[in-house]
Amino acid sequence: MEQCVHLEFEVAGNNFAQAGLASDQVKSTLKKLGIDPQDIRRVAIAMYEGEINMVIHANGGRAYVDIFVDKICINLIDQGKGIENIELAMTPGYSTAPDDVRALGFGAGMGLPNMKKYTDVFNIESEVGKGTKVEMEIHFR
Amino acid sequence: MIAKKDFRTVILDPEKCKGCVTCMKRCPTEAIRVRNGKASVNYEKCIGCGVCVRLCPHHAKLAYYDSFDEIHNYKYKIALPPPSLYGQFNNLYDVNYVLNGLLEIGFDEVYEVGRGAELVSSVTKILLDQGKIKFPVISTACPAVLELILARYHNLKDNLLNVLAPVDIAAKLAREKAISKGIPAEDIGVFFISPCPAKVFSLKLGLGVRKPYVDGVLSVGEVYMKLVPVMNKLQEVKPISKLGATGLRWAVSGGEAEAAFRGKYLAADGIENVLNILNGLEENELKDIDFIELNACAGGCVGGVLNVENPFIAKARIRELRKRMPQLDCNLLSDEGKGLEYYLWEEEPDIKNIDRIDEDRMTAMQRLVEAEKILNSLPQIDCGLCGAPSCRAFSEDLANGVIPPDTKCPRV
Numbered sequence A: 001m002e003q004c005v006h007l008e009f010e011v012a013g014n015n016f017a018q019a020g021l022a023s024d025q026v027k028s029t030l031k032k033l034g035i036d037p038q039d040i041r042r043v044a045i046a047m048y049e050g051e052i053n054m055v056i057h058a059n060g061g062r063a064y065v066d067i068f069v070d071k072i073c074i075n076l077i078d079q080g081k082g083i084e085n086i087e088l089a090m091t092p093g094y095s096t097a098p099d100d101v102r103a104l105g106f107g108a109g110m111g112l113p114n115m116k117k118y119t120d121v122f123n124i125e126s127e128v129g130k131g132t133k134v135e136m137e138i139h140f141r
Numbered sequence B: 001m002i003a004k005k006d007f008r009t010v011i012l013d014p015e016k017c018k019g020c021v022t023c024m025k026r027c028p029t030e031a032i033r034v035r036n037g038k039a040s041v042n043y044e045k046c047i048g049c050g051v052c053v054r055l056c057p058h059h060a061k062l063a064y065y066d067s068f069d070e071i072h073n074y075k076y077k078i079a080l081p082p083p084s085l086y087g088q089f090n091n092l093y094d095v096n097y098v099l100n101g102l103l104e105i106g107f108d109e110v111y112e113v114g115r116g117a118e119l120v121s122s123v124t125k126i127l128l129d130q131g132k133i134k135f136p137v138i139s140t141a142c143p144a145v146l147e148l149i150l151a152r153y154h155n156l157k158d159n160l161l162n163v164l165a166p167v168d169i170a171a172k173l174a175r176e177k178a179i180s181k182g183i184p185a186e187d188i189g190v191f192f193i194s195p196c197p198a199k200v201f202s203l204k205l206g207l208g209v210r211k212p213y214v215d216g217v218l219s220v221g222e223v224y225m226k227l228v229p230v231m232n233k234l235q236e237v238k239p240i241s242k243l244g245a246t247g248l249r250w251a252v253s254g255g256e257a258e259a260a261f262r263g264k265y266l267a268a269d270g271i272e273n274v275l276n277i278l279n280g281l282e283e284n285e286l287k288d289i290d291f292i293e294l295n296a297c298a299g300g301c302v303g304g305v306l307n308v309e310n311p312f313i314a315k316a317r318i319r320e321l322r323k324r325m326p327q328l329d330c331n332l333l334s335d336e337g338k339g340l341e342y343y344l345w346e347e348e349p350d351i352k353n354i355d356r357i358d359e360d361r362m363t364a365m366q367r368l369v370e371a372e373k374i375l376n377s378l379p380q381i382d383c384g385l386c387g388a389p390s391c392r393a394f395s396e397d398l399a400n401g402v403i404p405p406d407t408k409c410p411r412v
């Protein structure tokens, strides 16, 4: 079987202080492998945006990360309120973030578009009332 | 030049070290292990931040610096005092006392590093206006932070302010001035009085410069002990200082950012806060900030471990002193008659790979998978008993063959 490092993280809902810990851990692993800094940056941004979305919009969730020599697969799964219109959510600038969250600097509606932009594979599935699943892959150069 | 791994930033006093793991647990680059009950530093990973020196409850960690007597190897001795030095003295209302004191204890000339800092501020303004460096621009005056970025945050390389450190500028100008006075180059010895081990090693190895500009690096503590007795007995206090309030402010976190920039800036100090900011930057946070000042020491350079005074007291003194200092125009470049180039990095400092397990990614992967397996068999409580800062670090040391393969976790 192909060698792979598997990492899993619990992402707590509405906990802004903890947000980013999973992506920090993933970054540190990629640095140990000597992955290109540009690729690490793409992973960091995509992972962080995904993590923070689960914190803000889904009351938390889990991150499953598989790191191979040539790519990283990130699955973000939550049981939150779900997204009604994915196409709309993917539109740059669209956001339902409440004012208190905007006061923290989030809510520009750029998270999902950036996740798509920085990844090589991006899939999102969601069901209202059930939750959301984001699948991302970044291929290393 | 001396190779990085051969340079001992901090030295252990094995008599005093009790193997208590305090330094190991708090080292920001996990450069320390406890072997046979004594702390040992992997110098290749050390950024010279001084955290271990500050925290060791047994005072077993000593920062390396040159002995004061080294100045006697030169006929013409130039002292470079940092702005933070002025915060060390009680009831100091005129920095000229310190400068005259330096002349009294053996130096022939002084050049204030704060003046170099003011020049950096002038250059920074120009560079920010030019907009060629990637925003947010990250300051590079703290060598511990610069080393950390070069070692671990390769992504942020394009954001680095490519200006020489204030002390390098001061050293460069001071040496040229001495030479223009007719002093033979080989007679000149330029000595920085350092608040921290980071500046000792960065100046001795040279960061951003082709070759080091200083001949030696002394400690604030040692020079302070020599200064105090003479400063009270000075017959005459000549007005030597060329420093303004702006340069003095550099002693404290926020001073650099305030001097250079009127836009949105951020100043973070203390190594843990610095790590937070750097991690955030990699994740594209802080998009709306233009300039970021980072200091490894809490409070800024007044918090350096080679100082004698409590950083908060030193900071309060700097604030008082500033009121008595002139407000110089921060556009000083024309004063020195040098072009912009003169102040910029002469070469890009080297990127280091302190984290990478192996040059071959396949091999690195195998080791990492192995380490992950070992980690799952460990209690994952990061107790430090094994001599590694975390269970993860222990499992990686095992997988990488840093420790013998039969080494066991003492808790299972």
Ligand SMILES: Nc1ncnc2c1ncn2[C@@H]1O[C@H](COP(=O)(O)OP(=O)(O)OP(=O)(O)O)[C@@H](O)[C@H]1O
Pocket: A049, A053, A054, A056, A057, A058, A078, A080, A081, A082, A083, A089, A090, A094, A095, A096, A097, A105, A106, A107, A108, A109, A110, A111, A112, A113, A132
């Ligand atoms: N995991 C999720 N669960 C429920 N809704 C989500 C989730 N992720 C995104 N959304 C919805 O999609 C919208 C757009 O997300 P996106 O990340 O692009 O912007 P944002 O989070 O609102 O702002 P920004 O990411 O720029 O801070 C969100 O406002 C939210 O309504």
Ligand code: SF4
Pocket: B048, B049, B141, B142, B143, B144, B145, B195, B196, B197, B198, B199, B295, B296, B297, B300, B301, B302, B303, B304, B305
């Ligand atoms: S903050 Fe100042 S004193 Fe502390 S390590 Fe950096 S340069 Fe040295």
Ligand SMILES: [Mg+2]
Pocket: A049, A052, A053, A107, A110, A111, A112
């Ligand atoms: Mg978002």
